[in-house]
Amino acid sequence: xxxxxxxxxxxxxxxxxxxxxxxxxxxxxxxxxxxxxxxxxxxxxxxxxxxxxxxxxxxxxxxxxxxxxxxxxxxxxxxxxxxxxxxxxxxxxxxxxxxxxxxxxxxxxxxxxxxxxxxxxxxxxxxxxxxxxxxxxxxxxxxxxxxxxxxxxxxxxxxxxxxxxxxxxxxxxxxxxxxxxxxxxxxxxxxxxxxxxxxxxxxxxxxxxxxxxxxxxxxxxxxxxxxxxxxxxxxxxxxxxxxxxxxxxxxxxxxxxxxxxxxxxxxxxxxxxxxxxxxxxxxxxxxxxxxxxxxxxxxxxxxxxxxxxxxxxxxxxxxxxxxxxxxxxxxxxxxxxxxxxxxxxxxxxxxxxxxxxxxxxxxxxxxxxxxxxxxxxxxxxxxxxxxxxxxxxxxxxxxxxxxxxxxxxxxxxxxxxxxxxxxxxxxxxxxxxxxxxxxxxxxxxxxxxxxxxxxxxxxxxxxxxxxxxxxxxxxxxxxxxxxxxxxxxxxxxxxxxxxxxxxxxxxxxxxxxxxxxxxxxxxxxxxxxxxxxxxxxxxxxxxxxxxxxxxxxx
Amino acid sequence: xxxxxxxxxxxxxxxxxxxxxxxxxxxxxxxxxxxxxxxxxxxxxxxxxxxxxxxxxxxxxxxxxxxxxxxxxxxxxxxxxxxxxxxxxxxxxxxxxxxxxxxxxxxxxxxxxxxxxxxxxxxxxxxxxxxxxxxxxxxxxxxxxxxxxxxxxxxxxxxxxxxxxxxxxxxxxxxxxxxxxxxxxxxxxxxxxxxxxxxxxxxxxxxxxxxxxxxxxxxxxxxxxxxxxxxxxxxxxxxxxxxxxxxxxxxxxxxxxxxxxxxxxxxxxxxxxxxxxxxxxxxxxxxxxxxxxxxxxxxxxxxxxxxxx
Numbered sequence: 001x002x003x004x005x006x007x008x009x010x011x012x013x014x015x016x017x018x019x020x021x022x023x024x025x026x027x028x029x030x031x032x033x034x035x036x037x038x039x040x041x042x043x044x045x046x047x048x049x050x051x052x053x054x055x056x057x058x059x060x061x062x063x064x065x066x067x068x069x070x071x072x073x074x075x076x077x078x079x080x081x082x083x084x085x086x087x088x089x090x091x092x093x094x095x096x097x098x099x100x101x102x103x104x105x106x107x108x109x110x111x112x113x114x115x116x117x118x119x120x121x122x123x124x125x126x127x128x129x130x131x132x133x134x135x136x137x138x139x140x141x142x143x144x145x146x147x148x149x150x151x152x153x154x155x156x157x158x159x160x161x162x163x164x165x166x167x168x169x170x171x172x173x174x175x176x177x178x179x180x181x182x183x184x185x186x187x188x189x190x191x192x193x194x195x196x197x198x199x200x201x202x203x204x205x206x207x208x209x210x211x212x213x214x215x216x217x218x219x220x221x222x223x224x225x226x227x228x229x230x231x232x233x234x235x236x237x238x239x240x241x242x243x244x245x246x247x248x249x250x251x252x253x254x255x256x257x258x259x260x261x262x263x264x265x266x267x268x269x270x271x272x273x274x275x276x277x278x279x280x281x282x283x284x285x286x287x288x289x290x291x292x293x294x295x296x297x298x299x300x301x302x303x304x305x306x307x308x309x310x311x312x313x314x315x316x317x318x319x320x321x322x323x324x325x326x327x328x329x330x331x332x333x334x335x336x337x338x339x340x341x342x343x344x345x346x347x348x349x350x351x352x353x354x355x356x357x358x359x360x361x362x363x364x365x366x367x368x369x370x371x372x373x374x375x376x377x378x379x380x381x382x383x384x385x386x387x388x389x390x391x392x393x394x395x396x397x398x399x400x401x402x403x404x405x406x407x408x409x410x411x412x413x414x415x416x417x418x419x420x421x422x423x424x425x426x427x428x429x430x431x432x433x434x435x436x437x438x439x440x441x442x443x444x445x446x447x448x449x450x451x452x453x454x455x456x457x458x459x460x461x462x463x464x465x466x467x468x469x470x471x472x473x474x475x476x477x478x479x480x481x482x483x484x485x486x487x488x489x490x491x492x493x494x495x496x497x498x499x500x501x502x503x504x505x506x507x508x509x510x511x512x513x514x515x516x517x518x519x520x521x522x523x524x525x526x527x528x529x530x531x532x533x534x535x536x537x538x539x540x541x542x543x544x545x546x547x548x549x550x551x552x553x554x
Numbered sequence: 555x556x557x558x559x560x561x562x563x564x565x566x567x568x569x570x571x572x573x574x575x576x577x578x579x580x581x582x583x584x585x586x587x588x589x590x591x592x593x594x595x596x597x598x599x600x601x602x603x604x605x606x607x608x609x610x611x612x613x614x615x616x617x618x619x620x621x622x623x624x625x626x627x628x629x630x631x632x633x634x635x636x637x638x639x640x641x642x643x644x645x646x647x648x649x650x651x652x653x654x655x656x657x658x659x660x661x662x663x664x665x666x667x668x669x670x671x672x673x674x675x676x677x678x679x680x681x682x683x684x685x686x687x688x689x690x691x692x693x694x695x696x697x698x699x700x701x702x703x704x705x706x707x708x709x710x711x712x713x714x715x716x717x718x719x720x721x722x723x724x725x726x727x728x729x730x731x732x733x734x735x736x737x738x739x740x741x742x743x744x745x746x747x748x749x750x751x752x753x754x755x756x757x758x759x760x761x762x763x764x765x766x767x768x769x770x771x772x773x774x775x776x777x778x779x780x781x782x783x784x785x786x787x788x789x790x791x792x793x794x795x796x797x798x799x800x801x802x803x804x805x806x807x808x809x810x811x812x813x814x815x816x817x818x819x820x821x822x823x824x825x826x827x828x829x830x831x832x833x834x835x836x837x838x839x840x841x842x843x844x845x846x847x848x849x850x851x852x853x854x855x856x857x858x859x860x861x862x863x
Contacts, residue, residue: 068761089761090769098765104717105758108766110561114691121695122767148563166766357727372731378751379728382743394735431735 011081013174013206014038014061014096019075021056021065030056032230034075038208040173043200045217046210047241047252048227049452050417054210057227058176061208062098063089080173093119097167097175101182101450103159107166112154113147116165123170137169140199155343157188164192168199175199177209181216182449185342185490186525193217212452215254215493215529218242219271226252242268251453255493255529255542262546275533284552304440304484305331305354309363312346312353323349325508326363333440334482336467338495338516340526341505347488348375350505351443354486368440369432371483375446377424381412386423390430398430399423402462418455421447422462442466444487448494456491460498463487496520496528496540516540557719558614559685567784568610568683568838573693575788579837580606580680582792586799586831587676592810593665594820595802596672598828603679605835612686619682626678627671634667635659640813666812687838714759718752725751791837795830802827 019034031053038044046054059065066073067088077084080095100106109115113134120130138144141161146154154162160180167175177196181189197220200207211217218224224241226234226249234244245252246261246268253261256275257268265282269275312324324346331337339347352358353365355372373380383389387408390398399405402422407415412423429442444463448456467485489495495502495516502519504512504526512519517538521531530545539548563569568576583606587599607616636654641662648657694708725748729739802808807827809819 062765064761064764068764088769089764090767093765093767093770100758102758105755106762108759108762110691111563111689114689114695119766122770148565150561150563152560170767352727355731357730371733374724374728374731376724376728379724379747380732382725382739382747383737389737390735391737392735394733395737398733398735427732427736430733432733433735 011040012037012078013040013042013080014208015076015078016057016061017076019057019060019073019077021060021071021073023056023069023071026071028230030230031060034230034232036225036232036235038174038206040206041200041204043197043207043220043222044209045214045221045224045238046208046227047214047224047245048210048233049249049251049454050212050450052227053230054227055178056230058098058178058208058210060084061174061176062096063087063092064098090122093172094123094170095173097164097170097172099160099164099167099175099177099180101179103156103163103183106163107151107159110150111147112143112149112151112162115151115162116147116169119166119170133169133171137165140168140203141165141195156183157185157192157343160184160188160192161195164195168205171203172205174206174208177207179211179450180209181211181213183446186492187342189213189216189490190525193220196220212450213491213493214252215256218254219274238270239267242270256533258542259530259533259545259549262542263549265549269533272529272532279533284549301333303330303366304333304335305329305365305367305486307350307354307363307365310350310353310360310365311362312349312358313361314349314358322361323508324353324360327505327508327510329503329510329513331441331484331486333484334467335484335501336463336499337484337486338499338502339486339488339505340490340492340495340502341511343490345505346508347505348445351445351486351488354441354443370441370443371425371428371432372443373421373425373428373445373447375449377421380424380427381420384411384413386410386412386415389423389427394431394433395426397433398426401429401433401466402426417450418458421459425462440484442483442485444485446488446490448489448491456494456497460494463498492520492526492528502526517544558618559682561689562611562686563689564611564687566610566838566840567782567787568606568687569689570782571784571788572781573688573696575782575785575792576684576688577693578792579788579834580684582795582799583831583834584677584680586795586827587673587680589799589803590808590810590827591669591673592808592824592828593669593672593818594824594828595807595831596669596676598832600672600676600679601832602835603676603683605832606838607679607683607686609836609838609840610683610687612683615682615686616679619679620675623675623678624671627668627675630671630674631664631667634670635663638663638666642815662812662814662816665816669810669812714752714756717755717759718748721751721755722748788837791834795834798827798830 015037017035019031020029021031022029034057046057048054056065059069060077061079061084063084065071066085073085079092082092082095084092107115109118116134116137117130120133135144138147141164143158143161143165146158146162151159151162181192184192193216196207196209199205209217218238221238224234224236224238225232226241226244228249233248234241236244242253242257246257256272260266260268260275265278267278269278307327307329310324310327311322313320313322327350339350341347349358351372353360354367355370381389386399386404387395389412390396396405399408402425404419404422404426407419412420415423447459451459463485466483468482487498499516501514502516503510504519517540520526520528520540521537524532528540530542531540534545534548536548539545583599583602587596590596604616604620636657636659639656639658639660641660643661644658645661646659648659651657725744729744732739802823805823806821807823809817809821809824811817
C-alpha cells in the first residue's frame with residue numbers, strides 16, 4: 001500500500017489478530033489470543049486490572065515486544081499496514097508513538113528542544129523540516145516556553161508533555177499511552193487527557209490509552225477494550241462497557257456509574273455531563289441541599305503532628321525556593337488526613353520535614369516517631385529475603401501490622417506490587433510499633449500510583465487499621481496505639497474513600513482544611529466525580545450520592 | 555538537587571556561542587596554563603577562568619571548582635614538598651621515611667608544587683565553566699557527523715549520570731527512613747541496589763532510544779550551522795590569547811625557574827602576557843543594546859503622538 005494511502009487512513013492504525021505472547025522464563029502467557037482493531041482517528045481506552053496485559057499489548061503495538069524484551073510470540077500485529085512483529089521499534093517509530101508511565105526514563109537529551117528533535121534527526125530529516133516540526137508540536141502541546149529549558153528543571157507534568165511531544169513529532173498515525181496521568185495532579189491529568197482528545201480530533205491521530213482512573217478519560221473515548229488475564233474480555237462503546245463492568249467486574253466501574261447503579265438509574269453515564277443530563281431528564285436538578293456539617297474534633301488528645309508558621313526552603317541547584325510558606329497544621333492520633341494539591345504545592349516536602357529529612361528555616365514542627373513511606377517503595381528493599389529486611393521480634397511485629405508475616409521467607413522481588421509496598425511500610429514501621437515508640441504518625445507519599453481499584457481498597461483497609469484501634473499492636477491500650485495517618489495523594493476518589501479530613505495545599509500554604517466531604521465537594525479539580533455530578537455540599541462518594549438521590553425520591 | 559556543574563541554559567554570550575567558539579575560548583585559557591609555569595601568568599589565567607565563569611552566571615560551578623581545585627593544589631604542594639628534596643633553601647629536615655628515604659622540605663619544592671597545583675586549579679575552573687555553560691546537546695550534535703555512535707553513547711551516559719545521582723539520593727533517604735527495628739542498610743547492599751536500579755534505568759532509556767529510531771540505518775541528518783553573533787568575539791579573543799602566549803614565549807616571558815633556587819621574572823613581556831590573559835576573562839561580558847539617536851528620536855515622537863491622542 002502506498003504511503004499516501006496509509007496517510008489518508010485506508011489501513012487501520014492498529015490491527016491485532018490472534019496475538020499470544022509470553023515473556024522470557026514467565027510461567028504464564030501475558031497475552032492470549034488477542035484480536036482487536038483501532039481505526040484511523042479513533043480514541044480507544046484500554047481498561048483492566050493490574051497485570052491483565054494492557055502494558056504488554058501496548059509494547060507489542062510499538063515493537064518493543066518481542067524485539068526488545070524477547071519471549072515467544074504468535075499471531076499478527078500490523079501498525080499502519082507495517083508488520084510490527086517483523087519490523088523493529090525503530091522502523092515503526094514513524095507510524096507509532098509510545099508514552100510510558102515514568103517520564104524520567106523517556107528523555108535522553110539535556111534540553112527540551114534537542115529531545116523533541118532527536119527522532120527526526122535519527123530519521124535523517126533536513127534541518128528546516130526538523131525546526132518546523134519541533135515548533136509545531138511545541139505549539140500543539142502548549143510548551144514552546146519550555147524549548148530552551150533543560151529537562152532536569154521540569155516538573156512531572158511538563159516532562160510528560162515533553163515526552164509526548166517527542167513521541168508525536170514524527171506525526172505518527174497511532175499514539176500508545178501507558179497510564180500517562182498516574183504521576184500527575186488532577187489538573188495536569190485532566191489537561192493531558194483533553195489535549196490527547198484535541199490532537200485526536202485535529203490531527204487525526206489514533207489513540208490507544210491504558211488507564212486505571214477510568215473516570216478521568218471515559219468521556220473522551222470512542223471505544224473501550226477491557227483486558228482480563230491476557231485476553232480481551234470486552235470491546236465496545238463506553239456506555240456498553242459500563243453495563244458490562246456492572247456485572248462482570250465492578251472494580252472497573254466509574255464512581256458516577258456506581259452512583260447510578262446504587263440509585264437504580266439507567267443508562268449508566270460515561271461522564272459528568274452525561275450524568276447531569278440524565279438527572280435533568282428525570283427532573284432531578286437539585287437534590288436536597290444537605291448543609292455540610294463541620295465535624296468537631298473527635299480526638300482531643302495530644303497532637304501527633306503540630307506545625308506552626310513552618311517555612312522550609314529547598315535548594316534545587318539553580319535556585320533556592322521557599323516550598324513551605326508558614327504552614328499551620330495540627331493532626332491528632334486516629335485522624336486519616338489526605339494532603340492534596342498540585343504538583344509542587346509542598347505535600348512531599350511537608351511529609352519529609354515531619355520525618356526529619358528537611359530542616360525548617362522558620363517556624364516549628366513538633367512530631368513524635370514518624371514512619372514515612374516515600375513514592376518509591378522499592379527504595380526500601382535492599383535484601384533478598386523478607387526476613388533479612390526485618391529481623392527479630394520487632395521485624396515480625398511490623399510484618400504482622402501489614403499482614404505479611406507469612407511471606408517472611410519470600411524474596412521481595414517475587415512479591416506483588418501491593419505486597420512490596422506493604423513490606424516497605426513494614427520496614428518504616430519496624431521498631432516503632434511497640435512500647436514507647438509507637439508510630440505517632442504514619443505518612444504515605446503518593447501510594448496509589450499505578451494501582452487498580454482492588455489494590456486501593458486493600459490500602460484503604462490497611463490505613464483504617466493503622467488509624468483505628470490497632471489491637472494487634474497493644475491489646476491493653478487501644479487508644480494509645482492509634483496512629484495519625486497522612487497520605488499525600490492526587491487521587492481524589494481514593495482520598496474520599498480513606499480520609500476523614502483533607503488539607504489542600506497551594507504554593508506552600510494550606511488553602512483549605514476540613515472534613516473530606518466538605519473539601520472534596522466544593523470545587524472542580526479537587527472534587528470527586530460524584531461531587532461534580534451532584535454538586536452537593538458533603539456528598540462525595542457513590543454511596544452518599546445514592547442516599548441523597550433516594551432522599552429526593554421520598 | 556541539581557549539580558553545580560550541570561548545564562544551565564541562559565541567553566548570555568558564552569551559552570549562546572557555538573560549541574566550537576566556547577571551546578576555543580576556554581581551551582585557550584587552559585593552554586596558557588599548560589604553556590607557562592610563571593606564577594603571575596598562571597594567576598592571570600586563573601583570574602580569566604573565574605571571571606569568565608562569573609560573567610556567564612556559573613557562580614556555583616566556579617565556587618565549587620575553586621574549592622576542589624585549591625584542595626588539589628594543596629595536595630600537590632604537600633606531595634611535591636615530601637617527594638622532591640631539590641632546592642637550596644631547606645625549611646625542615648624530616649629524617650628518614652619509609653619508601654621516601656631522607657625527606658628535606660625545601661622552599662623551591664613548595665613553590666614548584668604550588669605552580670603545578672595552580673595549573674591544575676585553572677584547568678578545573680575552566681572545565682567547570684565549560685560544563686555549566688556549554689550545551690552538551692550542541693556539542694554532541696557537532697560531534698555526531700564525526701563519530702555518531704560514540705556521540706550517542708556519550709548522550710546516554712550524560713543522561714544516566716544525573717538519573718543515577720537522583721536514585722542514590724532517594725536510596726539514602728529511604729535508608730534514613732527505615733525503622734529502628736529494620737536491618738541496617740550496609741554499603742554493599744545499597745551499592746548493589748543502586749547498580750541494579752541503574753541497569754533497569756539503562757534498559758528503559760535504551761528502549762526509549764529504540765522508539766526514537768536509533769537503530770534505523772537512516773541517511774545521516776545534516777545539521778544547521780550552529781552559529782551565534784558572539785562567535786567572532788570568542789574566536790578572536792582565543793586567537794589573541796594564544797598569539798600573546800606564543801609571542802611571550804618567544805620574547806622570554808616564561809622567565810621562571812624553581813631549582814636550584816627560585817627565580818621569577820616580571821619583565822615587560824611577562825606582564826603583557828599576564829595582562830592580556832587576565833583581560834580575556836571579560837569576553838563573556840554582556841553589552842546592553844545601544845539605542846541610536848535616530849531611533850531614540852522616532853520613539854520620542856511616537857510617545858508624543860500617543861500623549862496627544
